[in-house]
Amino acid sequence: MSERHPxxxxxxxxxxxxxxxxxxxxxxxxxxxxxVLVRHAAPGGARLPSGNLELGEGLDDCAARIAxxxxxxxxxxxxQLYTFSVEAARVRVIVAYFALLSAETRSAIERxxxxxxxxxxxLPELPDEDRRMLDYATLxxxxxxxxxxxxxxxxPRLFTLSELQExxxxxxxxxxxKRNFRRRILATGIIEPVGxxxxxxHRPASLYRFAGHDPAIGALTPxxxxxxx
Amino acid sequence: MSERHPxxxxxxxxxxxxxxxxxxxxxxxxxxxxxVLVRHAAPGGARLPSGNLELGEGLDDCAARIAxxxxxxxxxxxxQLYTFSVEAARVRVIVAYFALLSAETRSAIERxxxxxxxxxxxLPELPDEDRRMLDYATLxxxxxxxxxxxxxxxxPRLFTLSELQExxxxxxxxxxxKRNFRRRILATGIIEPVGxxxxxxHRPASLYRFAGHDPAIGALTPxxxxxxx
DNA sequence: TCAAAAGTGTTTGACTTACACCCATGA
DNA sequence: TCATGGGTGTAAGTCAAACACTTTTGA
Numbered sequence: 001m002s003e004r005h006p007x008x009x010x011x012x013x014x015x016x017x018x019x020x021x022x023x024x025x026x027x028x029x030x031x032x033x034x035x036v037l038v039r040h041a042a043p044g045g046a047r048l049p050s051g052n053l054e055l056g057e058g059l060d061d062c063a064a065r066i067a068x069x070x071x072x073x074x075x076x077x078x079x080q081l082y083t084f085s086v087e088a089a090r091v092r093v094i095v096a097y098f099a100l101l102s103a104e105t106r107s108a109i110e111r112x113x114x115x116x117x118x119x120x121x122x123l124p125e126l127p128d129e130d131r132r133m134l135d136y137a138t139l140x141x142x143x144x145x146x147x148x149x150x151x152x153x154x155x156p157r158l159f160t161l162s163e164l165q166e167x168x169x170x171x172x173x174x175x176x177x178k179r180n181f182r183r184r185i186l187a188t189g190i191i192e193p194v195g196x197x198x199x200x201x202h203r204p205a206s207l208y209r210f211a212g213h214d215p216a217i218g219a220l221t222p223x224x225x226x227x228x229x
Numbered sequence: 230m231s232e233r234h235p236x237x238x239x240x241x242x243x244x245x246x247x248x249x250x251x252x253x254x255x256x257x258x259x260x261x262x263x264x265v266l267v268r269h270a271a272p273g274g275a276r277l278p279s280g281n282l283e284l285g286e287g288l289d290d291c292a293a294r295i296a297x298x299x300x301x302x303x304x305x306x307x308x309q310l311y312t313f314s315v316e317a318a319r320v321r322v323i324v325a326y327f328a329l330l331s332a333e334t335r336s337a338i339e340r341x342x343x344x345x346x347x348x349x350x351x352l353p354e355l356p357d358e359d360r361r362m363l364d365y366a367t368l369x370x371x372x373x374x375x376x377x378x379x380x381x382x383x384x385p386r387l388f389t390l391s392e393l394q395e396x397x398x399x400x401x402x403x404x405x406x407k408r409n410f411r412r413r414i415l416a417t418g419i420i421e422p423v424g425x426x427x428x429x430x431h432r433p434a435s436l437y438r439f440a441g442h443d444p445a446i447g448a449l450t451p452x453x454x455x456x457x458x
Numbered sequence: 459t460c461a462a463a464a465g466t467g468t469t470t471g472a473c474t475t476a477c478a479c480c481c482a483t484g485a
Numbered sequence: 486t487c488a489t490g491g492g493t494g495t496a497a498g499t500c501a502a503a504c505a506c507t508t509t510t511g512a
Contacts, residue, residue, distance in 0.1 A: 018282060019251060020322065053247060059314040059322065083312040083324050085288040093249065093288065093324075095312050162464075179466070180502065202462040203509035391491075408493070409475065416473095431489040432482035 018091040022059060023050035023130075024067045025137045026075060028101040028117055029154045033170045034141075035117040036134060037101075037109075039070060045125040046118075048133065050094070052180070063097040072112045075099035077153035081137055086129050094129065098137045100153040142172050149190055152210040160198055161185070178218035234279045247320040252279035252359075253296045255304060256382045257330040257346055262399045263370075264346040265363060266330075266338070268299060274354040275347075277362065279323070279331035292326040301341045304328035306382035310366055315358050323358065323447070329364045329382040374400050378419055381439040389427055390414070412432060 025048055026037040033040035038046035049070030053062050059080065067075045077100040086092040101109070109115055118124070120138055145151050145168060154167050165181050187190060192211040254277055255266040267275035278299030282291050282424055290307065297302045306329040315321040330338070347353070349367055374380050374397060383396050394410050414420060421440040426433035 018249075020247075053314075053320065053322070056316060056320065058316045058320070059312060080312065083288060083309065085282075087285060087287045091282065091285065091287070093282070094320075137480085160464085177503070178464090183467095184501085199510085200463080201511040203464045203511095205464055210500085389491085406476070407491090408477085411492080413474085428483085429490080430484045432484095432491045434491055 002045060008065060010148070018093055020093045021050050021052060021095070022062045022066055023048050023094050023133060024063055024070065024075075024078070024099050025096060025134060026067065026071060026099040026101060026136070027083070027120075027141060027154070028106040029103075029167050029170045030106075030117065031036075032119055033173070034120045034138070036120050036123065037071065037115055037117050038123070038130075040116075045127075046123075047129075048130045059095055063099075067097070067099050070107050071099075071101070071105075071115070073105060073108055076102045076105055077150055079150075081090060081133070081140060082120045084133060092129070094133070096133045096137065098141065102153060103156045145171050152191075153207065155210075158194055158196070158207040158209055160207060164191070164208070247322055249322045250279050250281060250324070251291045252277050252323050252325045252362060253292055253297055253299065253304075253307070253328050254310070254363060255296065255300060255328040255330060256349075256366070256370060256383070257335040258332075258396050258399045259335075259346065261348055262402070263349045263367070265297045265349050265352065266300065266344055267352075267359075269345075274356075275352075275359075276356060277359045279283060288324055292324075292328075296326070296328045300328075300330070300334075300344070301339050302334060302337055305331045305334055306379055306381075310362070310369060313358065313362060323362070325366065327370065329379060330383045330384075331382060371401050375436050378439070381420075384439075387423055387425070387436040387438055389425075389436060391434060393420070393437070 028035050028037070037049075039049050040046050049066055051066040051069070053059070054065075057065070060078070063080070064074065065080055067078060068158070078097055081096040083097050084094045084096060086094070104130065106117070110117075120134070123134070126134065141150075151164070151167055151171065154171075155163060159181050162178075164185065168181070169176055173207060190211055191208040194207045195213050196207045198207055251268065257264050257266070260358070266278075268278050269275050278295055280295040280298070282288070283294075283427060286294070289307070292307055292309070296307060307326055310325040310327050313323045315323070320395070335346070339346075349363070355363065370379075380393070380396055380400065383400075384392060390411050391407075393414065394405060394407065397410070398405055419440055420437040423436045423438050425436045427436055
C-alpha cells in the first residue's frame with residue numbers, strides 16, 4: 001500500500017517524515033443503491049479524492065475545497081469521519097471526510113463531466129487504505145442514519161415519502177415496512193408537506209421538504225460555528 | 230490562542246507550514262463526579278497532555294505513548310475523538326484522543342506522583358483549543374455511555390452495582406432509579422457476578438465483573454486489529 | 459379497465475418508567 | 486438496636502413490529 005501518491009506532501013517534523021492528507025468520500029444514492037464517486041487515477045485503478053492542506057486553511061475548508069474540485073460543485077453535506085494513519089517507511093496521516101450528494105447535485109455532476117459513481121457493493125480494485133476508509137465510512141453512514149437526519153441530504157429538495165424510504169433502504173440495505181416508516185418519520189416532525197403533488201402515471205404522491213436543520217447533527221460534531229474545524 | 234507550544238513540531242509541506250500534534254484527554258470518575266487530568270505547564274495554567282508523532286509510529290501508538298508518559302501508566306481505554314484544526318499564522322492540526330482510567334489506575338497514578346485530577350465542571354483556565362477539545366470529549370463520553378459499554382473502563386476490575394450506577398450518574402450528571410438501572414444492566418448480560426461480596430459496615434454488596442468485551446465498541450472505530458490507526 | 463404506486467389502522471409484545479419497603483451487616 | 490447502604494416487584498404507559506387492503510391516477 002505505499003508507492004507515493006503523485007501529489008502527496010512530503011512533510012518533515014524533527015527528522016520524522018510523514019504525509020498529511022485530507023480525503024473525501026462522496027456518497028450518493030441511485031436506484032441500484034448506495035454509490036461512491038471515485039477518481040480514476042492514471043494507471044492501476046480508482047482512488048478516492050484527496051489533497052493537501054493549504055496555507056491558512058482549516059481541515060473543514062480543505063475538505064470542502066477538495067470535494068468541490070473533485071465534484072465540480074459543493075456537496076450537500078460534509079463531515080469529518082476519522083483520521084487514519086498508515087505506518088510505512090514514510091508515515092501517512094489521512095483525515096477522512098464523507099460527503100453526501102443530493103439527487104440534484106449528483107445529476108449536475110454527471111452532466112458537467114463524465115465522473116462516474118460506482119455502487120459501493122461491487123466496487124473494483126481500490127488501494128488498501130482507500131478501501132478501509134470506504135468500508136468504515138459506509139458503516140458509519142448506516143449507523144448514523146439511525147440516530148440523525150443526514151439521510152435528507154441524499155434526496156432532492158422536494159421528495160416523496162417513498163423516495164425517502166428508498167434512500168433509507170439503500171443505505172441500510174434492508175427493506176422497511178411502509179406504514180411504520182411513514183408513521184415514524186412523520187412523528188418526528190422533521191419533514192413537512194409542501195402541498196404539491198408529483199404527477200406520474202399512477203396515483204400522485206405528496207411532496208415533502210426537510211423541515212429545518214437537525215440539532216442532533218451539531219451535537220455530534222464539535223463546537224458548532226466557531227471558525228475552526 | 231497561539232503562542233507556540235514549547236514542544237510542538239514545526240512542519241513544512243510544499244511551503245505550507247503547520248503543526249501536527251496528538252492530544253490525550255484522560256478521564257476518571259471520583260466521588261465528586263467526572264474528572265480530567267491536566268498537566269500544569271510552566272507559566273500560565275494547565276494544558277492537556279500532548280505530543281508529536283514519532284518515526285514509524287501510527288496515531289494510536291502515539292496517543293498510547295503520550296498517555297503513558299503523562300499518566301505514568303497505560304490508560305484502560307483509548308479512543309480517537311476528533312481531529313481539530315486551528316487557523317493561526319501557523320496552522321495547527323491536533324488529533325485528539327480520550328482516555329479512560331479505572332479507579333485502580335487512577336489511584337496508582339495519584340500514588341506514583343502528584344498528578345492532579347480536576348473536576349470537569351470547575352476547571353480553571355485552559356487554553357481555548359484545549360477547552361474546546363475537553364468540552365467535545367465530555368459531550369461524546371456522555372453520549373457514548375448510552376449506547377456502548379465504555380463505562381466499565383472507569384471502574385475497578387471488580388465492582389458493585391451501586392458503584393457502577395454512581396459512575397453512570399457522574400458521567401451523565403443525573404440520578405437514575407436503582408431498580409431500573411439494575412434490571413437494565415443485568416438484562417444485557419454484560420456483567421457477571423463473581424460470587425464474592427464486599428465487606429463493609431453495612432450489608433455487603435455482590436461483586437461483579439465486566440463480562441467479555443463489547444462488540445459495539447469495535448463497530449464504532451475503523452477496521453479492528455489491522456495494525457493501523 | 460388495468461397497472462402501478464400511494465395511502466391508511468389496529469393489534470401485540472417489548473421495553474421504560476415510576477414507585478416503597480424489607481434485609482444484612484458492623485459498630 | 487441502630488444506621489447504612491443492598492436488594493427486590495409490579496402496574497401503567499410508551500414504543501416498535503407485524504400485518505393487507507383501498508385509492509388515485511395515466512395509459
